[in-house]
Amino acid sequence: xDKQKLYVIKIGGSLIDNEKDLMNFLEEFASIKALKILxxxxxxxxxxxxxxxxxxQQMTDGRRVTDQKTLDVVTMVYAGKVNKNIVxxxxxxxxxxxxxxxxxxxxxxxxxxxxSNIDYGFVGDxxxxxxxxxLLQKFLELQLVPVFSxxxxxxxxxxxxxxxxSVASVLAQALSQNYDVELLYCFDKDGVLENVENPDSxxxxxxSKKYEQLRSENKLNEGILPKLKNAFTAKExxxxxxxxxxxxxxxxxxxxxxxxxxxxx
Amino acid sequence: xDKQKLYVIKIGGSLIDNEKDLMNFLEEFASIKALKILxxxxxxxxxxxxxxxxxxQQMTDGRRVTDQKTLDVVTMVYAGKVNKNIVxxxxxxxxxxxxxxxxxxxxxxxxxxxxSNIDYGFVGDxxxxxxxxxLLQKFLELQLVPVFSxxxxxxxxxxxxxxxxSVASVLAQALSQNYDVELLYCFDKDGVLENVENPDSxxxxxxSKKYEQLRSENKLNEGILPKLKNAFTAKExxxxxxxxxxxxxxxxxxxxxxxxxxxxx
Numbered sequence: 001x002d003k004q005k006l007y008v009i010k011i012g013g014s015l016i017d018n019e020k021d022l023m024n025f026l027e028e029f030a031s032i033k034a035l036k037i038l039x040x041x042x043x044x045x046x047x048x049x050x051x052x053x054x055x056x057q058q059m060t061d062g063r064r065v066t067d068q069k070t071l072d073v074v075t076m077v078y079a080g081k082v083n084k085n086i087v088x089x090x091x092x093x094x095x096x097x098x099x100x101x102x103x104x105x106x107x108x109x110x111x112x113x114x115x116s117n118i119d120y121g122f123v124g125d126x127x128x129x130x131x132x133x134x135l136l137q138k139f140l141e142l143q144l145v146p147v148f149s150x151x152x153x154x155x156x157x158x159x160x161x162x163x164x165x166s167v168a169s170v171l172a173q174a175l176s177q178n179y180d181v182e183l184l185y186c187f188d189k190d191g192v193l194e195n196v197e198n199p200d201s202x203x204x205x206x207x208s209k210k211y212e213q214l215r216s217e218n219k220l221n222e223g224i225l226p227k228l229k230n231a232f233t234a235k236e237x238x239x240x241x242x243x244x245x246x247x248x249x250x251x252x253x254x255x256x257x258x259x260x261x262x263x264x265x
Numbered sequence: 266x267d268k269q270k271l272y273v274i275k276i277g278g279s280l281i282d283n284e285k286d287l288m289n290f291l292e293e294f295a296s297i298k299a300l301k302i303l304x305x306x307x308x309x310x311x312x313x314x315x316x317x318x319x320x321x322q323q324m325t326d327g328r329r330v331t332d333q334k335t336l337d338v339v340t341m342v343y344a345g346k347v348n349k350n351i352v353x354x355x356x357x358x359x360x361x362x363x364x365x366x367x368x369x370x371x372x373x374x375x376x377x378x379x380x381s382n383i384d385y386g387f388v389g390d391x392x393x394x395x396x397x398x399x400l401l402q403k404f405l406e407l408q409l410v411p412v413f414s415x416x417x418x419x420x421x422x423x424x425x426x427x428x429x430x431s432v433a434s435v436l437a438q439a440l441s442q443n444y445d446v447e448l449l450y451c452f453d454k455d456g457v458l459e460n461v462e463n464p465d466s467x468x469x470x471x472x473s474k475k476y477e478q479l480r481s482e483n484k485l486n487e488g489i490l491p492k493l494k495n496a497f498t499a500k501e502x503x504x505x506x507x508x509x510x511x512x513x514x515x516x517x518x519x520x521x522x523x524x525x526x527x528x529x530x
Contacts, residue, residue: 053318068325072346075349075350076314076341077341077345078341079344079345079349080340080341080345080346080348081337081341081345083462084344084366084369084424085340085424088423089418091418092421096370097369097370098364098365099366101349103352103356103362103364104349104351104362104364105361105365105394106356106361106365133406138407142400153352153353153355153356156357157356158355159349159354161503169294
């Protein structure tokens with residue numbers, strides 16, 4: 001029997017920080033007839049709250065070093081304010097959204113990152129076997145629409161701050177066992193650009209050879225590298241389709257207009 | 266066929282504010298073999314955070330007047346920090362907890378309180394038909410242990426700040442259709458005391474006549490009145506057993522030692 005189609009869609013800070021853009025996106029998301037899962041980042045809200053509370057923030061290689069106070073901040077913002085507001089808005093759009101952290105139902109169990117040169121604190125790393133596929137499948141069968149913040153746990157009582165791109169990638173990988181998964185990374189660019197100043201330089205199909213070429217030519221900015229790493233890992237692990245696209249063009253993508261950059265291997 | 270036993274257990278601020286007491290309680294809660302649901306308040310954390318963020322707080326008749334900024338604070342604290350930490354701790358105790366606000370899966374739909382003399386802002390009121398019993402039952406059948414914060418929604422896109430005692434009461438009422446429900450209000454007193462200074466003055470059984478008598482004699486402090494109102498409403502609406510008891514004595518209650526004050530009608 002053909003596998004059922006499932007979209008795993010990741011949205012980031014640029015949408016979360018803009019109420020109107022977020023609403024437009026959620027309307028398009030709610031209209032998807034196929035099974036779907038949303039994964040969201042947190043935007044600037046966590047940094048803003050940390051600043052107001054005088055909790056110094058340290059970013060290393062694009063990751064937030066997460067001490068106990070910072071963990072409280074990201075849990076409040078990502079799993080609290082952002083997650084529950086997205087769920088309430090989707091419910092208003094008659095989309096039966098249900099908000100999760102990885103701790104809920106033990107849906108995503110992470111490993112606390114091992115201290116090497118840097119102690120990232122309460123930062124979690126996830127792989128595809130981190131995902132509780134059986135339970136997620138039951139929720140999808142109940143026509144629920146999971147909405148994940150990137151807060152996970154280690155099943156030893158600790159919450160962990162996890163990269164939202166990685167969460168989307170491992171969910172897509174794990175669910176590819178049972179579903180025909182399309183993983184969409186929605187962000188504020190049209191996709192991977194050969195020249196970040198020139199929107200016409202969009203790379204429609206990116207394979208690993210082209211990726212290595214662009215990287216060696218320093219044409220990829222730091223922000224997109226972890227996203228691409230997660231995108232390739234997904235594609236290499238049986239996710240049917242992986243695309244990076246502009247968050248304002250979800251509808252076109254759903255209508256098979258092939259927006260953005262599709263990952264090939 | 267006999268209905269299955271289900272505990273609906275409410276805990277409040279005195280536990281949330283004390284890490285060690287909370288852990289002791291959660292260990293006892295996790296050990297309950299029967300079906301169970303936990304409902305938690307938020308303790309002083311929300312007021313503390315509001316103070317740090319310079320958001321003035323106004324309490325009227327024991328309810329927090331909830332403007333948009335205050336709604337963000339209680340959502341972050343109750344649905345974020347408190348809820349997800351309880352879930353992570355229960356997961357560590359091999360209890361398959363899953364944290365919810367009322368918006369998640371449309372589990373509890375509230376009505377925004379109508380403005381009369383006072384505009385409470387984003388405060389929600391709930392009744393037993395607010396509860397999505399079908400979905401909750403499916404979760405219980407999956408051996409999940411729902412953990413509710415008292416944030417609900419109006420299905421029009423707004424989150425609402427709701428009284429946790431009321432949430433516990435309406436959950437117990439609604440689920441009494443399908444389960445043999447025991448509703449336990451755990452707090453920092455031994456139960457209803459005729460003389461609040463004297464722990465030996467515990468009222469073992471409180472019926473509405475005795476309740477009216479104690480109230481007319483001004484023997485009930487303001488804090489316990491809303492709890493008792495919710496407790497009587499539950500008992501009057503088919504909840505099998507309703508008890509107010511000390512949060513340190515859950516284990517005794519589970520062993521049928523009849524702790525606290527049982528509500529009669």
